[in-house]
Amino acid sequence: MRGLLGRLTTERAATAILFLLLFALASRAAVDPDMWWHIRLGQQSADTSHFVYADEFSHSQRGSTHKNHSWLAQVVIALLWGQGGHLGLTIYVASLAVAGMFFVYRAGRGSVYMQGFVLVIGGACAGAFWSPRPQMFTFLFAALLLYLLRRLKRKGQAPLWSLLPIMWLWANLHGGYIVGYLFISAFVLGESLNRRLGDVDTAVALPDLRRVAGITVLSLALLPINPLGLDVFTAPFETLGVSGMREYIQEWQSPDFAQPVTWSFVILVLALVAVSWASKAKLDFADLLLVGGTLFMALYSARHLSLFAIAVVPVISAHMDTILERNGWTMPRRSEETLRRSALNLMLIVLVALGATAHVAYVSSRDTVKQALGLNYPAGAVEFLKESGLSGKIFNSYNWGGYLILNLPEFPVFIDGRADLHRESLAEYAAAAFGRPQWSEVFARREIDIAIIETDGPLAWRLDEDENWRQAYRDDVASVYTLRRAETGSVHP
16 A cells, blocks of 8 residues: 555656546636537437438428437436436546546646647636537547557557447537547648658658558448448538638637637647747648648638647657757656655545545535526526417527527427528528518518527517517517517416
């Protein structure tokens, strides 16, 4: 026991504390707007095994075919929701986030103290889009893939055959698997350029590059072993090709640098420029393509900030390690500690673990979740509609569509977060939700009888002014408006 405790060095303790802190950083109340419909689709998949289905959750796209490329992740999310509720989804997000950051750490170089500093900044950047959605699996698998590729470059060996189950499983979990093929392509091309134009001594051997390319091509043949069949190749692009998505959906827009959530991204970019210059290392084309490509993706769409973080953090840490070694600023590693110091290290780990546990308990507690739901979702309006006796087609806020699918199934929604399904509804939604003059035409064409919208939104002002509509319910978050001919039941004055 004494020998085992003696191996708990300060460095190992710092590593444990680092990932406990990252777990706490990734733990937040599970109230993401899209998680609700992911839960419902997961329940449907588990109950019916229908992964390509005719939609019944919305009236605007009723009967339209939806290819559910995230079916397996949604089943996992639904099971965790059923067993653990908000706590289960909080642990889901934090666990996948920490697992991904572990592979980012392993892909880097240098002491845990230096890497930990960079990793926390990277976690703050990536953490903006850690949420209880299938995209968490893309974060994890992208980090794992980059680790395997960097291990091949650094050590000349990696379990490349593992790419077959990785890519197959990834394609069943989330349409973001396409990112993996982009990463592999950038790596192979970059290492080929390194062999011709860059540092040949550190470039990956040509036989290894051929193995990576061959196994990658072979993995493509496995992807149709999927409920979507050959459609697995096109499903991700159906979302990317939605017209107006960047115009109307915030996470698909470019980052807003006035928001503090993007400042860690700016720090990473500045750090990359600074350490690349200071290290005086030779240009690495693989790093250039991977980091440059994810930087472009992040600037184009804020939801890709997490991909930039996992690509750039190992590069920054490698350059920093080069700078520190050149100047002799390195710390010797210990294989053992004195019993007294090891006991202190254990106490610190336990204290941080208790703090992380307390944080998880707080963010997933009933009061915290209830407060978050009350601030972001129409809980009161939902209860009103359940008791009102009203019927008819509803118009709803985009961010509330998933919540209504799960919590108000008797009223099919107008729109929700399934952008690939609602591609034809986005422009109509925007015209009405933003209170444009065409709102009444949209309502008439879609035969809208009830509107459940933000109380202080522009559409509420329009409905207040229209004599054909009356406000049936109101609170600080949501209001319910009814078309006078739709008032088949009692309503609040």
